[in-house]
Amino acid sequence: MADGGEATQERTAEAGPTLLRFEAVGKRFGAVTAVDALTLDISDGEFFALLGPSGCGKTTLLRLLAGFEDLSDGRILLDGEDIVAVPPHRRPVNMMFQSYALFPHLNVEQNIAFGLRQEKVSHAETADRVAEMLALVRLQGYGGRRVDRLSGGQRQRVALARALIKRPRVLLLDEPMAALDKKLRAETQLELMELQRKLGTTFVIVTHDQEEAMIVADRIAVMNQGRLMQVARPAEIYERPNSRWIADFIGEVTLVEGRIGEGGIIESALGRLRVTADSGSKPGDSVALALRPEKLRMSKERPAAVELNALPGTVFEIRYRGDMSIYKVRLADRSLMKVTLANTGARDKAAFGVDDLVWLSWPPEAGVVLTQ
Amino acid sequence: MSAGSKTGRRSWGARAVVLTPYLWLAIFFLAPFAIVLKISLSQTAIAQPPYVPVLDLAGGLAGLKDFAAHLSPDAYALLAYDSLYLFSYFKSLEVAAISTAILLAVGYPIAYGISRCPRRLQPVLVMLVILPFWTSFLIRIYAWINILQRDGLLNDVLLMLRIVDQPVAWLSSDTAIYIGMVYSYLPFMVLPLYATLEKMDETLLEAAADLGCTRRKAFWLVTLPLSLPGVAAGTLLCFIPIVGEFVIPDLLGGSDSSMIGQTLWTEFFSNRDWPAASAIAVALLGLLLVPIMLYERMQKRQLEGTR
Numbered sequence: 285m286a287d288g289g290e291a292t293q294e295r296t297a298e299a300g301p302t303l304l305r306f307e308a309v310g311k312r313f314g315a316v317t318a319v320d321a322l323t324l325d326i327s328d329g330e331f332f333a334l335l336g337p338s339g340c341g342k343t344t345l346l347r348l349l350a351g352f353e354d355l356s357d358g359r360i361l362l363d364g365e366d367i368v369a370v371p372p373h374r375r376p377v378n379m380m381f382q383s384y385a386l387f388p389h390l391n392v393e394q395n396i397a398f399g400l401r402q403e404k405v406s407h408a409e410t411a412d413r414v415a416e417m418l419a420l421v422r423l424q425g426y427g428g429r430r431v432d433r434l435s436g437g438q439r440q441r442v443a444l445a446r447a448l449i450k451r452p453r454v455l456l457l458d459e460p461m462a463a464l465d466k467k468l469r470a471e472t473q474l475e476l477m478e479l480q481r482k483l484g485t486t487f488v489i490v491t492h493d494q495e496e497a498m499i500v501a502d503r504i505a506v507m508n509q510g511r512l513m514q515v516a517r518p519a520e521i522y523e524r525p526n527s528r529w530i531a532d533f534i535g536e537v538t539l540v541e542g543r544i545g546e547g548g549i550i551e552s553a554l555g556r557l558r559v560t561a562d563s564g565s566k567p568g569d570s571v572a573l574a575l576r577p578e579k580l581r582m583s584k585e586r587p588a589a590v591e592l593n594a595l596p597g598t599v600f601e602i603r604y605r606g607d608m609s610i611y612k613v614r615l616a617d618r619s620l621m622k623v624t625l626a627n628t629g630a631r632d633k634a635a636f637g638v639d640d641l642v643w644l645s646w647p648p649e650a651g652v653v654l655t656q
Numbered sequence: 657m658s659a660g661s662k663t664g665r666r667s668w669g670a671r672a673v674v675l676t677p678y679l680w681l682a683i684f685f686l687a688p689f690a691i692v693l694k695i696s697l698s699q700t701a702i703a704q705p706p707y708v709p710v711l712d713l714a715g716g717l718a719g720l721k722d723f724a725a726h727l728s729p730d731a732y733a734l735l736a737y738d739s740l741y742l743f744s745y746f747k748s749l750e751v752a753a754i755s756t757a758i759l760l761a762v763g764y765p766i767a768y769g770i771s772r773c774p775r776r777l778q779p780v781l782v783m784l785v786i787l788p789f790w791t792s793f794l795i796r797i798y799a800w801i802n803i804l805q806r807d808g809l810l811n812d813v814l815l816m817l818r819i820v821d822q823p824v825a826w827l828s829s830d831t832a833i834y835i836g837m838v839y840s841y842l843p844f845m846v847l848p849l850y851a852t853l854e855k856m857d858e859t860l861l862e863a864a865a866d867l868g869c870t871r872r873k874a875f876w877l878v879t880l881p882l883s884l885p886g887v888a889a890g891t892l893l894c895f896i897p898i899v900g901e902f903v904i905p906d907l908l909g910g911s912d913s914s915m916i917g918q919t920l921w922t923e924f925f926s927n928r929d930w931p932a933a934s935a936i937a938v939a940l941l942g943l944l945l946v947p948i949m950l951y952e953r954m955q956k957r958q959l960e961g962t963r
Contacts, residue, residue: 352862372865385863389881398877402868450867 300328303363303486304349304454310357311344311510318344320510321357326454331480331487333501335494337533341510342490346456349488350379362453373402378452382459384443386431392418392442393427399450417445420479437468444476448483457489461496473499494534498522506530527656531574536610538621539654540573548648553617557593558648565655572654577622579650582611582636587645594645597621599638611636613644689941696934697727707930731935741936744919745943751830751905751915752898755837756845759894760887762838763845767886768879770846771853782850785843797836797907804832804908832908837898844897845890852886853879885958892951896944916940 304326311319319341326332334342347353349360351372359366367375378399386395396417400410418424421441426434431442440460447455460476461469477500480487491497497504498518505515513533514526525531528539542552544567550557557573565571581587587594597613600620604627611623621644629635636642666674698707709726712719735741770781788796803809804826811823826832856879864874902917909915914922916936924933 350862350866352865371870372862373868373870379863379866381859381863383857383859385857385859387860387863387878398864399867402873446867 302326303328303330304488305361305364306345306358307361308358309345309348309355309360311341311348311353312356317510319348322510322512324505324512324515326486326488329484329486331477331500331502332489333497333504334488334490334507335497335504336492336507336513338492340507342492342507343458344510345507346379346458346488346490349454350377350456351375376452377454377456378447378450379456379458380443380447380460382462384439384463386439386442386446388432390431391427392423392429392431392434395431395442396445396449398446403450413449417449420448421445436463436465437472440464440472444479448479448485452485454486454488457487459490459492461491461493469496476500506533508533524652525574525654528572528574528654529656531572531652531654536577536622536624538575538577540575540619542571542573544569544571544653550653553619554595554615557651558591559651559653560649565653569655574652574654575621575646575650577610577624579646580621580623581645582613582623582625583643583645584636584640586643592645592647593651594643595621596641596643599636599640599642602636602638613642615644692934692937694727695930696731696938697729698931699726699728699730700929700931705930706928731931732939734932735935735939741916741919744914744916745940747913748899748901748916749943751833751837751901752895755834755841755898756891756895758834758838759841759845760891763842763849763890764887766842767846767849767853770850771856778854782847785846785850789843793840794903796840797903800832800836800839801827801907804835827908828910830909833905836904836908837901840904841894841898844893848889848893849883849886852883852889856882885954888951888954892947895947899944900940 302325304324306322306324309319309322310317322341322345334345336342344353348355351367351370355368360368362376387398390398393414397410397414400413405413414427415424418427421444423438423441423445426438431439434442440463444460457476461472464472473496476487489497489500501518503515504518504521506513506521508529514521514530516524521530522534525534531537531539540550540552540554540557542550542557544565545551545556546567548559550559550571550573552573559573586596595615597615599611600614601612603610603612606627608624608626611625612620613623614620623644625635694711695707698709700706701708709723711723715722766785770778770785773781801808805811806823806825806827808826810826811820814820815823826835860878860882861871861874864878865871869877899915900917901915902921905915906918906921920933920936920940923929923936
């Protein structure tokens, strides 16, 4: 569990050449554009997440890849070959459905073996591979069980085994953990990562849960209204969002609107704020400064260090979350800024109360300047 | 917590709701059946009613004893003894089995077709299946006599298309019986099949395609096995009433052989042999109890499965 972060690094290094390429892919349902001229490369062996709000087109993209929907425009290349004309039953990709879609008239073993039966694999080999899959998803001894007698977590693993037994080039996972409770979800995420590392198969997961995408994926594509908003590693998406929309969608953020001034300064309604100059913005450009609540500091006195940005305000609201508290602080221009503080102190002894006069401060490099 | 104390003492209204179906069955099924059973154990007599003994409650306990002493299973002995009855039963089962098979072959594609249609069209199509019920059953069968007779519509069309050069004698044949049966019972086959096919999860077919099935194969491996409850329901819903069918074979069929319903009618109205007619009815019920019980058991198993 502790080496999750390292594992991600390791797998990123292993990611091979481009396996999947979406070229200007478009999909329209009548007047509705679900996917809009989308271009994207996915590497061999990558754990790739499609993240976005519901209705953003991520599931449509997955279904286009599986062959359940026909493209309106563009091409999808797998190993350099156009697979658009290949029917779903001949594509070397397998899907794990959100509802799992297990066959209710078949038992666990028959469900898992279903794909091999269509390939005319010998009975002996089928039995071997089913046993191997049952072991892989830790369901030994459940082979004869009816699928409606399984728990949600067990069903999820049968669905996973059924999709993996065909040894697909790409495994597609459509909201695979949506039906699991929070604790089981966390366990399953780790299992899924371990499985992906062991098999080396390319996984493409669709999720609306950003935390899940951050944990499991090597790279994340954030989608909105059928377009890609940003494609990057999880840390980069969080630390270096490329637009106001991404910054706002991923995690908590306070956006301060302003204009770039001379010498690493943003002129805003809150005064002159120091930033680290980058992102190629010119003086006079209107920009937003994105501030993550956990990167801000809060104190009763004005901090002494002059290089820090510091703003006075009053505590407007405190939300207790157990491990931390979320403070909303009202600033001079009546706007609210979010700050999170870890509850490291003694029980029942919050350092700040509502209506306290406080100072918020942050170093110039803590904020991200957004031009889009 | 409060639910536990409530279950012990049901309100009067709740009890009435539970009792109503039992009361219904007792009045409209059990009581008539008891009367039929009693008549089947009586003897024919030239009297009004045409059988003895007649139950007379005024006679008291002694009268009741006397009544019981006169009951005899003679009518059942007749059923076993005269091959006419056995032949009738066999004929009925044969017609019912063949009709049901044809109904399944015709009804399944119709039900499947409706379930694959766009959602908003489906109620209209189901309505069309039920539509014939709005006209009297008897009138519809008479219409078939018109269509099937020697100078009827069917022969006219066949002659016009030069498929036959002599009018075919459709009427008074087994073919006419099958046409009538399939026509009349089709909704009873299509509706339960449609009900199971309509609620089938589409993603199961996508999963089958994803795992390497062509559409045709997915039908045999997924759709058909999952629609078997509907097949069973439709089959029984057609088979059981067809065994006892009277109007269709009487109006469309020939006179060379009769189904059990016709034999019963003859015994009752022509021969005025009420005990024999009642015995035929009781024996038929016994015969049909077998498939009904099989179906009940299957449904029970299914119910347990989904829980």
